[in-house]
Amino acid sequence: MDSFSYGFDKKGSSRIGAGFILFCLFVAFMLAAIPLPSWMESWRPCWVALVVFYFVVNYPQKYGVFLSFVTGIFLDVFNGGTLGEQALGLSMIAMVATTYSKRFKIYPRLQQSFFVFLLFLVYVIFLSKIQNFDVSILAGFSPIGEALSSAVLWTWVAFFLDEMTRRFNLR
Amino acid sequence: MRRFLVCAILSFLTISVDKQSSYLNPIRSVISVVVSPVHYFVDFQVATISFAGDYFEQKKTLIESAKSLRTQNLKLSAKAQRYSALERENARLRTLLGSPVIVDEKIILARILAIETNSGFKQVVINKGAKTGAYVGQALLDVSGVLGQIRSTSAYASNVLLITDPSHALPVEVNRTGLRAVAVGSETSNVLSLRYVPVDAELKVGDLIISSGLGRKFPGGYPVGKIIRFAKTPGEPFAEVTVEPSADLSRSREVLLVSSDASGEN
Numbered sequence: 001m002d003s004f005s006y007g008f009d010k011k012g013s014s015r016i017g018a019g020f021i022l023f024c025l026f027v028a029f030m031l032a033a034i035p036l037p038s039w040m041e042s043w044r045p046c047w048v049a050l051v052v053f054y055f056v057v058n059y060p061q062k063y064g065v066f067l068s069f070v071t072g073i074f075l076d077v078f079n080g081g082t083l084g085e086q087a088l089g090l091s092m093i094a095m096v097a098t099t100y101s102k103r104f105k106i107y108p109r110l111q112q113s114f115f116v117f118l119l120f121l122v123y124v125i126f127l128s129k130i131q132n133f134d135v136s137i138l139a140g141f142s143p144i145g146e147a148l149s150s151a152v153l154w155t156w157v158a159f160f161l162d163e164m165t166r167r168f169n170l171r
Numbered sequence: 172m173r174r175f176l177v178c179a180i181l182s183f184l185t186i187s188v189d190k191q192s193s194y195l196n197p198i199r200s201v202i203s204v205v206v207s208p209v210h211y212f213v214d215f216q217v218a219t220i221s222f223a224g225d226y227f228e229q230k231k232t233l234i235e236s237a238k239s240l241r242t243q244n245l246k247l248s249a250k251a252q253r254y255s256a257l258e259r260e261n262a263r264l265r266t267l268l269g270s271p272v273i274v275d276e277k278i279i280l281a282r283i284l285a286i287e288t289n290s291g292f293k294q295v296v297i298n299k300g301a302k303t304g305a306y307v308g309q310a311l312l313d314v315s316g317v318l319g320q321i322r323s324t325s326a327y328a329s330n331v332l333l334i335t336d337p338s339h340a341l342p343v344e345v346n347r348t349g350l351r352a353v354a355v356g357s358e359t360s361n362v363l364s365l366r367y368v369p370v371d372a373e374l375k376v377g378d379l380i381i382s383s384g385l386g387r388k389f390p391g392g393y394p395v396g397k398i399i400r401f402a403k404t405p406g407e408p409f410a411e412v413t414v415e416p417s418a419d420l421s422r423s424r425e426v427l428l429v430s431s432d433a434s435g436e437n
Contacts, residue, residue, distance in 0.1 A: 026209065033213045033286040044289070065174040069181070077202040078209065080323065080330040081290030083195050084185030091182065095175035130186060131291025132337075132358065 017062060020168050024051050024161065025071065029078055042142035045149040046120060048075050050157050052090050053116070056097035057104055058165075068094035085130045089123050109155050117151035193307075196323055200301075203325030210286050210296055210328060217285035277430040279304055281311070283423065284328070293336040293356065294319075297426065300327040305428055308388055312427045316394040316417035317341065317382055321428075333420055334395070335361050343395050344383040348373055351383055354395060354414060361420055363396060365412035370403045372410060380414050390429050 028047040036044060052071055055063040072087030079086065096119055097104070104115060124143040189195045281299040288294055299305045301324045311318045311331050319333040334341050335356040343354045343365070350372055352365040368374070378398045384391020400413035 029206075029209050030213050032289065033210065035217060035285055035287045041287075044287075065178055069178040072182075073185075074202060074206060076290075077199050078206045079288050079290040080294055080296065081288075081292065082186055083189040083199060084182040085291075087185070088179060088182035091175055091178035095172065099172075128291070 017059075017168075020165070021055060021063065024055075024164075027051075029075070032075075033078070042145040043149045044146060045153045046124065046146060048086075049090060049093055049120065049123060050116075050150055050154060051161075053093050053097050053119075054158060054161050056094045057101050060098045060101050063094075064098065065091050065094040081131065085127055088130070089127050092126070093119060093123055112158070113151045113154050116154040117147050120150045121147040123147075193323075196307075199323060200325045203328065207300075207325055207328045210284055211298075213286050214284040214298075221285075279428040281305075281426050281428050283331075283426060285424075288330075292322075292338070293333040294322060295331050295333065297329050297331055297428075298327070299428060300324050300329050302326045305329045310389045310429045312393055312429055313418045313423040313425070315419065316396065317389060318418045318420065318423070318426055320388060334416060334418075335363060335420060340366075341389060341395065342383045342385040343380045345374060346379040346381045346394075348378075350374070351385070352380075352412070354380065361416070362399070363414040363416060365414060366409070368410045368412050370408065370410045374398060374401050374410075374412065376401055 025048065028051040031047040032044075048071065052063070052068050056065075056068060068090040069087045072085075072090035073083065075086040075090070076083050100115075104112065107115065121143060124146045128143060185195060279299055281297045284296045284298055286296055288296065297305075297311070305321055305324050307321050307324055309321045311320060317334060319331045319336075319339070322330045322332040324330075332339055333356070334354065337356050337358045339356045341354045341363075342351070344351045350368070352368050354363040355366055356363055365380070376398050380395045380398065382389045382391055382393045382395055394417045396414040396416040398412060399415045400411070402411045404411065
C-alpha cells in the first residue's frame with residue numbers, strides 16, 4: 001500500500017497524472033489482449049512493458065520499481081499466468097530504466113530503439129524461461145520478434161505519449 | 172537497486188508458491204475484479220467488429236449456411252431420437268443389474284471471450300465464474316468434444332486450461348477396444364499424445380478416443396479425438412500415439428460446462 005501512496009498522492013497536482021497513467025495502462029492492457037492472426041502472434045509488442053518503461057524513464061520519481069511490480073502482478077492475473085513472472089520482468093525493466101534514465105533521454109532516437117531492443121530481448125527471454133524452462137529459447141524466434149516489434153514501436157509510443165502528456169500537463 | 176532486490180525476492184516467492192500450490196488464488200480473484208472488466212471490454216470490441224462483418228456477409232453464404240445447418244439439425248435430431256431409446260434401454264438393463272446410472276449431467280452454457288492470454292499456458296477465458304456456478308476442475312466441452320478444465324475462477328470469469336497444454340493429462344479410453352490410456356498435451360503443436368500404451372496394443376489410425384471418466388474430473392463417454400499416428404519404436408516398451416483433438420480448440424466460441432459429480436458409474 002505504501003508503494004501506491006508513494007506514486008500517486010505525493011502532491012495535489014499529480015491527480016491528473018495518476019488518471020493519465022491509469023488510462024495509458026488500461027489501453028496497454030487492452031492492446032495486449034486483442035486477438036491477432038497466428039502469423040502475427042510472435043510479433044506482438046510488449047505493450048504494457050513499453051508503457052511502463054516510458055513512465056519510469058520519464059518520471060522516475062512518480063513511477064518507480066514498486067509500482068512496476070504492482071503493475072506486473074495485475075498483468076499476471078490479467079494473463080492468467082503464474083503470479084509474479086511479469087512482476088519480476090517489469091521490475092527488472094523499471095530497475096534498468098531508473099538507472100539509465102538520464103543517459104537514455106539524451107540518446108538519439110535510433111540508439112534509444114536499440115537500447116529498448118536489447119532490454120526487451122532480455123525481458124522476453126527471461127519470461128519464456130520462467131514459463132517453460134525446458135523449451136528452447138529460439139523455438140520460432142519469438143523473443144526476437146517481440147523485442148524487435150517493441151523497439152520499432154518505441155519511437156511512436158514515446159512520441160504519442162510525449163504529445164499526450166504535454167496536452168494533459170502531467171508535470 | 173535495493174527496491175529491485177525486494178521486488179525480485181517477492182516475485183521469486185510468489186512464482187514458486189503459485190507454481191506448486193493454490194494458496195495465492197484468493198489474491199488472484201480479488202485482483203480479477205479489477206481486471207475482468209478489461210477482458211469484457213476487449214471481447215465486446217472484437218464482437219462488435221465481427222458482428223459488423225457478419226452483417227455485411229453476402230446473402231448467398233447466409234442461405235448456404237442456413238441450409239447446411241438445417242440438414243445438420245435433421246441428422247442430429249434423428250440421432251437424438253435413437254439416443255433416447257438407447258438411454259431407456261440402458262437404464263432398464265442397469266436396473267436389472269442393480270446399478271443405477273445418472274445420464275443427464277448438470278450443464279451450464281458459457282462463451283469463450285475473444286482475448287489472447289500471453290501466459291505460457293494454453294488457455295482461454297470464459298464468461299462464467301464462481302457466481303454463476305463454475306468451479307475449479309470443472310470440465311469444459313464444445314459441440315464436438317472435450318475442450319479443457321477450469322484452472323482458476325473469479326466472480327464473473329474463469330481461466331480454462333486446454334487439453335493440449337503440456338501440463339494437462341486426461342484419462343481416456345479407445346472407443347473400439349476399451350483400452351485405457353492417459354492423453355497428455357504437447358508443448359509445440361495442438362495435438363495430444365497417449366502415454367503408456369503397450370506396443371502390442373490393437374490400435375489403428377482413425378480410432379476414436381473418448382474420455383473414460385476415471386479420475387472423476389471429466390465425465391465419461393465424451394469424444395476427445397482421433398488417432399492420427401501410431402508408431403512403434405523397436406526397443407521401446409510403449410508405443411507413440413498421436414491424437415488430434417475433435418473439439419475445435421482455436422475456433423469454437425460457445426462451450427458447455429459439465430458438472431462431473433453426476434457423471435454416474437465409471
